Amino acid sequence: MLQQELHLYEVFQGQIAACDVQIEQCLSQFADRVDVSTTPLPPAKRQGKKQPGDAPDFDLRTHLYRISGVDFTQINGVGVLTVLTLLSELGLDPSRFPTSKHFVSWLGLCPGSRITGGKSKSSKTRQVANRVPTALRMAAQTLVRSHSALGAFYRRLQARLGDPKAILQRQPTSWLVSSIIFGPQVAPM
Numbered sequence: 001m002l003q004q005e006l007h008l009y010e011v012f013q014g015q016i017a018a019c020d021v022q023i024e025q026c027l028s029q030f031a032d033r034v035d036v037s038t039t040p041l042p043p044a045k046r047q048g049k050k051q052p053g054d055a056p057d058f059d060l061r062t063h064l065y066r067i068s069g070v071d072f073t074q075i076n077g078v079g080v081l082t083v084l085t086l087l088s089e090l091g092l093d094p095s096r097f098p099t100s101k102h103f104v105s106w107l108g109l110c111p112g113s114r115i116t117g118g119k120s121k122s123s124k125t126r127q128v129a130n131r132v133p134t135a136l137r138m139a140a141q142t143l144v145r146s147h148s149a150l151g152a153f154y155r156r157l158q159a160r161l162g163d164p165k166a167i168l169q170r171q172p173t174s175w176l177v178s179s180i181i182f183g184p185q186v187a188p189m
Helices: 002-028 060-068 080-090 100-107 132-145 149-161 163-168 171-186
Strands: 114-116 119-122
Touching: 002 060, 060 080, 080 132, 100 132, 100 171, 132 149, 132 171
Parallel strands: none
Antiparallel strands: 114 119
């Protein structure tokens, strides 16, 4: 029984490695916005920390920097897999969103306003089909132990609302992270 499990594990690891090779080939086909040799990538913020278990075996951060022209991993709480999710769902053209408020509204991170007869019926956020809001909420969750302004903002929310509500209501922090992500992408294009 244990040998079968080990064999299945090795088969799955081989398939994951094949997927990583295909992802790297697809990423290398994108046009360069930044020449990495002339404009080198700044040092990583996660130096010395263990990479997540689902991180690819190749240097994904350099590919994403070369493709987008911006190193989004310098934002606290945002890792390479979050950036990969953002770029795969949103693309590289932010011009369809006039402001960061439109972007946050499209993501479904701002509260809704269902008002009828002058009375507020509901203010919960609407459901969206893409994976970006989930990725931004996870990025906001990682700020709990961050020694940054975003981490302090999240901890203030956690102290004011309590642990369960701060975990459930990460919208303000993920809204801030999404506004920061939207901001640098507008200027260099």
